[in-house]
Amino acid sequence: MIACSQEHNWPAGMAGMKVMEVMQDLPKDKAYLSYIPFPTELCVLCAGRVKKGLQPACVQHCMANCISHGTIEELAKEMKGKKRTVLWNPN
Numbered sequence: 730m731i732a733c734s735q736e737h738n739w740p741a742g743m744a745g746m747k748v749m750e751v752m753q754d755l756p757k758d759k760a761y762l763s764y765i766p767f768p769t770e771l772c773v774l775c776a777g778r779v780k781k782g783l784q785p786a787c788v789q790h791c792m793a794n795c796i797s798h799g800t801i802e803e804l805a806k807e808m809k810g811k812k813r814t815v816l817w818n819p820n
């Protein structure tokens with residue numbers, strides 16, 4: 730979210746990516762907490778950066794390395810064998 734805001738000179742909180750916090754209650758007073766990157770309508774896929782051969786800002790700066798960018802074919806190949814992946818196509 731921060732990389733996106735800075736890349737596009739948007740104010741804090743305005744971004745093409747939001748990180749959603751999802752809490753699942755489990756038995757025995759336990760819980761499972763997940764953080765899921767979720768694209769918003771503001772995402773322009775960093776068209777300017779990609780045109781220059783760079784990765785989108787969120788992909789480049791994601792410290793968990795949990796976001797990839799590419800063609801559907803490339804991403805589908807990358808997803809094979811990985812658990813809990815999501816493919817997002819803005820077009």
Ligand code: SF4
Pocket residue numbers: 732733734736744745746768771772773774775785786787788
């Ligand atoms: S691809 Fe670019 S515009 Fe889209 S969320 Fe990532 S940094 Fe923001």
